Amino acid sequence: MSTSFEQGISTLKKVIDAPIASYFSSCTNCGLCSRACIFFTETNDAKYVPIRKLEPMRRIWEQEYTLLGKLKKKVGLSKPVTEQELRDNVELTFESCTTCGRCSMMCPVGNDIVYMIRRMREGLTAAGLAPKELQESAVRTMETGSVMGFPMKTLQAMVDAAEKDTGIKINVDEPNVDYLLLLSSAEVMQFNEIIGALAKIFQQAGVTWTLSSTAHEAGNPGMHMGASDIEAQMIQRIVDAAEQLNVKNVISPECGHAYMAIRWEGPNVIGRPYPFKVYHIIEVLDKLRAEGKFETLCCDDERLTFHDPCQAARRGGVNQPQRNLLKQVSSNFVEMSDSQACNWCCGGGGGMNTIEKAAPLMKKVFHRKRRQIEELDVTTVVTMCATCRNTLEEGIEDNNMNVEVKGLTEIVADRLLKEKES
Amino acid sequence: MNEIELLNWARGPGLAYATVIMVFGLTLRVFEILSLGRPKELAEVRSSGAEDGWKLIFKRSLPETRNWKYITAAYIFHVGLLIVIFFFIPHTQLFRDVFGIFWDGWPNYIIDFFTVLSIAAMLYTMAQRFFDPARRILSTLSDYLAWLVTFLPLVTGYMAFHRLGMDYTTMLAVHILSVELLMIALPMSKLTHTITFAMSRWYTGSNNGRRGVHS
Numbered sequence: 001m002s003t004s005f006e007q008g009i010s011t012l013k014k015v016i017d018a019p020i021a022s023y024f025s026s027c028t029n030c031g032l033c034s035r036a037c038i039f040f041t042e043t044n045d046a047k048y049v050p051i052r053k054l055e056p057m058r059r060i061w062e063q064e065y066t067l068l069g070k071l072k073k074k075v076g077l078s079k080p081v082t083e084q085e086l087r088d089n090v091e092l093t094f095e096s097c098t099t100c101g102r103c104s105m106m107c108p109v110g111n112d113i114v115y116m117i118r119r120m121r122e123g124l125t126a127a128g129l130a131p132k133e134l135q136e137s138a139v140r141t142m143e144t145g146s147v148m149g150f151p152m153k154t155l156q157a158m159v160d161a162a163e164k165d166t167g168i169k170i171n172v173d174e175p176n177v178d179y180l181l182l183l184s185s186a187e188v189m190q191f192n193e194i195i196g197a198l199a200k201i202f203q204q205a206g207v208t209w210t211l212s213s214t215a216h217e218a219g220n221p222g223m224h225m226g227a228s229d230i231e232a233q234m235i236q237r238i239v240d241a242a243e244q245l246n247v248k249n250v251i252s253p254e255c256g257h258a259y260m261a262i263r264w265e266g267p268n269v270i271g272r273p274y275p276f277k278v279y280h281i282i283e284v285l286d287k288l289r290a291e292g293k294f295e296t297l298c299c300d301d302e303r304l305t306f307h308d309p310c311q312a313a314r315r316g317g318v319n320q321p322q323r324n325l326l327k328q329v330s331s332n333f334v335e336m337s338d339s340q341a342c343n344w345c346c347g348g349g350g351g352m353n354t355i356e357k358a359a360p361l362m363k364k365v366f367h368r369k370r371r372q373i374e375e376l377d378v379t380t381v382v383t384m385c386a387t388c389r390n391t392l393e394e395g396i397e398d399n400n401m402n403v404e405v406k407g408l409t410e411i412v413a414d415r416l417l418k419e420k421e422s
Numbered sequence: 423m424n425e426i427e428l429l430n431w432a433r434g435p436g437l438a439y440a441t442v443i444m445v446f447g448l449t450l451r452v453f454e455i456l457s458l459g460r461p462k463e464l465a466e467v468r469s470s471g472a473e474d475g476w477k478l479i480f481k482r483s484l485p486e487t488r489n490w491k492y493i494t495a496a497y498i499f500h501v502g503l504l505i506v507i508f509f510f511i512p513h514t515q516l517f518r519d520v521f522g523i524f525w526d527g528w529p530n531y532i533i534d535f536f537t538v539l540s541i542a543a544m545l546y547t548m549a550q551r552f553f554d555p556a557r558r559i560l561s562t563l564s565d566y567l568a569w570l571v572t573f574l575p576l577v578t579g580y581m582a583f584h585r586l587g588m589d590y591t592t593m594l595a596v597h598i599l600s601v602e603l604l605m606i607a608l609p610m611s612k613l614t615h616t617i618t619f620a621m622s623r624w625y626t627g628s629n630n631g632r633r634g635v636h637s
């Protein structure tokens with residue numbers, strides 16, 4: 001038995017709290033969670049039944065925290081969790097789960113299954129079993145402050161280009177402004193039009209903002225891994241920057257998991273509340289819209305739909321702002337069959353899009369999203385998460401669909417009323 | 423022991439033992455859960471979550487219409503079982519005698535209908551355990567036993583009422599004993615969900631509510 005295995009087991013013991021004990025006490029093995037999960041519905045493979053992925057944790061709970069389980073353990077009637085079981089579990093909790101949490105919305109006894117999956121990941125990571133891609137991106141983020149390893153230099157080039165393009169000065173490390181803007185790696189690399197887009201919107205709205213050279217990205221592989229110490233260090237970097245710059249508001253980028261990490265988990269992993277507020281960029285834009293701070297062209301009749309990113313919408317509570325904004329700029333916005341808190345996952349979240357081995361399965365489970373999009377007959381799918389955007393673009397290309405994917409911020413910026421810009 | 427003595431034992435000491443085990447066991451289970459505690463929320467919440475917690479306790483009792491076919495039988499069985507337990511006239515009399523609260527029972531033909539419906543629904547859920555791949559892979563011996571101890575009171579109650587099988591006195595004793603078996607099994611199996619479902623829904627609903635998610 002290796003020491004890391006023992007660490008894994010002791011972490012699993014430690015993370016079991018009252019909700020988890022209640023969840024295991026209540027589960028009736030009814031199997032309904034399977035119907036909520038793309039990995040089951042698109043493959044019909046019973047190994048993907050969500051609650052089943054937690055079997056090692058369930059046994060530890062039973063053996064450690066119930067009277068009957070303790071008795072069974074004493075007389076040798078219970079099966080201890082083995083190292084091999086934890087190894088086998090990596091495929092289930094990391095490589096075939098996006099932690100989207102749709103199962104948690106369906107469970108009849110109200111179990112938050114993904115809450116447990118996240119704790120299961122903590123155990124596996126403590127046992128040294130986290131997928132190598134996640135470990136590598138954690139190391140990159142620790143070293144460079146960027147999930148994909150972009151140094152500030154790269155971002156500065158994007159900022160310069162956006163300044164040239166828009167003619168608007170973009171602050172870096174400017175103290176005492178209204179907002180500190182965080183980005184995601186995907187925005188720096190692929191969707192960097194967002195920098196110029198925001199510059200335009202914020203200028204019209206009369207909002208001051210800055211980027212930080214020490215905390216420019218909000219992506220947090222520590223969260224995907226379930227390594228709360230790594231997650232905390234990444235959060236701390238942002239907290240330090242916000243405090244040094246004396247900003248009262250921090251903006252999470254169009255990235256679901258970054259929002260979950262910086263908005264909801266951050267204070268809990270660093271162990272203290274923030275001295276500032278955190279908003280998803282779409283919440284900020286909707287607030288400015290409601291205050292009449294910027295005006296948009298109304299309304300384009302391009303038929304579009306919205307894909308709710310699981311960590312921002314279902315898990316993070318940002319469900320209405322995106323709809324307010326879309327209705328402001330489009331007269332032909334249609335909802336997907338299941339939307340908001342019950343939206344189907346794109347299949348790329350939870351770190352899965354970085355795991356090479358998971359790629360074929362990701363392609364397979366995308367068909368749920370494909371059907372959802374196809375039945376609406378739209379020309380554009382809008383979203384507010386870079387990972388979703390990438391996954392949607394890849395899926396749409398693989399399936400030769402004639403649909404475009406756009407970020408919501410970009411759409412809002414495109415339809416800003418130019419007259420008000422000056 | 424003749425059938426009268428058996429019935430008297432079941433109604434007297436048997437019921438007392440089963441009640442003590444059930445109450446003590448369920449209390450222990452709830453205590454085991456609560457004693458683990460819940461981490462304090464340090465993020466700035468959108469609401470206390472209490473409203474969403476309470477709401478979810480009731481909301482999740484509504485059928486999940488997206489997967490209606492998958493849960494119909496289980497749903498019918500739960501509703502039927504509750505009706506039979508709480509509205510069969512002799513049962514209401516027992517509750518009156520024990521707890522001092524009385525409500526009107528429902529006519530026997532209605533109870534009979536729900537008993538048969540529940541039995542049929544339970545048989546169907548058992549078939550699903552065999553034939554549905556998700557349920558089959560999840561099922562353990564304990565699931566089948568839990569099903570059995572829930573099934574027996576329904577069947578023995580039906581048989582006693584219709585004077586089927588053994589003589590009435592023995593059948594009634596067997597029915598009561600089967601209920602006692604169910605009561606003892608409650609805290610020792612997944613049947614604990616009859617109590618802890620409310621806790622789970624509360625934890626999930628309030629956690630989500632804090633983040634502004636109305637689950």
